[in-house]
Amino acid sequence: VQLQESGPGLVKSSGTLSLTCAVSGDSISRGDWWSWVRQPPGKELEWIGEIYYTGSANYNPSLKSRFTMSVDKLKNQFSLQVNSVTAADTAKYFCARRSDWQYYFDYWGRGTLVTVSS
Amino acid sequence: SPELTQSYSVSVSPGQTARITCSGEALSRQHAHWYQQRPGQAPILVIFKDNERPSGIPERFSGSSSGTTVTLTITGVQAEDEADYFCLSADSSGTYIFGLGTKVTVL
Numbered sequence: 001v002q003l004q005e006s007g008p009g010l011v012k013s014s015g016t017l018s019l020t021c022a023v024s025g026d027s028i029s030r031g032d033w034w035s036w037v038r039q040p041p042g043k044e045l046e047w048i049g050e051i052y053y054t055g056s057a058n059y060n061p062s063l064k065s066r067f068t069m070s071v072d073k074l075k076n077q078f079s080l081q082v083n084s085v086t087a088a089d090t091a092k093y094f095c096a097r098r099s100d101w102q103y104y105f106d107y108w109g110r111g112t113l114v115t116v117s118s
Numbered sequence: 119s120p121e122l123t124q125s126y127s128v129s130v131s132p133g134q135t136a137r138i139t140c141s142g143e144a145l146s147r148q149h150a151h152w153y154q155q156r157p158g159q160a161p162i163l164v165i166f167k168d169n170e171r172p173s174g175i176p177e178r179f180s181g182s183s184s185g186t187t188v189t190l191t192i193t194g195v196q197a198e199d200e201a202d203y204f205c206l207s208a209d210s211s212g213t214y215i216f217g218l219g220t221k222v223t224v225l
Contacts, residue, residue, distance in 0.1 A: 003160070035214075037214075037216075043218070044120055044122075044204075044216045044217060044218040044219070045204065045216035046216070047213060047214035047215070047216070060213050060214075061211060061213065062213070094160075094161075096161075102166070103148075103149070103208060104149075104151035104163065104166050104167075104206055105151075105161075105163070105206070106163055106166075106172070107160075108153075108160040108161045108162075109160055110158060110159060110160045111160070
């Protein structure tokens, strides 16, 4: 199983960030949960949320509602959109898989660095 | 303040034992899981549910738990074990939380 994040690298403050995680070696419709995790420079990892292939999603309640996840079953990928970005959204963004019956992530992508510029 | 606390770094010579701890109140109620992360690489699960080892992970990696502290032990450290190691658990609302990570340096 391989996960590969892709994104713009640089986003302007107040703009929208869109990231995609392409999944290979597994079907996104198999019944796992697909997560986004980010790590700001010098800080711990922060779980953003997870989505099921049906579109059902859970978000970190400590984050404001600027985050939206979606699934594209045909392309076998899932996405994250972050609205009204600020410098605090500068981070390395990872995608990860969690099996439905476990509560840890068994596969991760390498991450993609996103910088929010003013 | 972080909900899971890890020591910043550990330095060991090859063949010695490295112990990495992760502490937090959540660990008295939830399992902990450990990941190895080399620069530019995807994190790799090395221990899940406190002390279980995924297939393909060397036996020198082991985990233990006591109260609000979990420990990842690498017995007989090898040069390839040099990496960052972070713990994962969940808080009382079921939100996943992470430790800041411990840098293991093999001298």
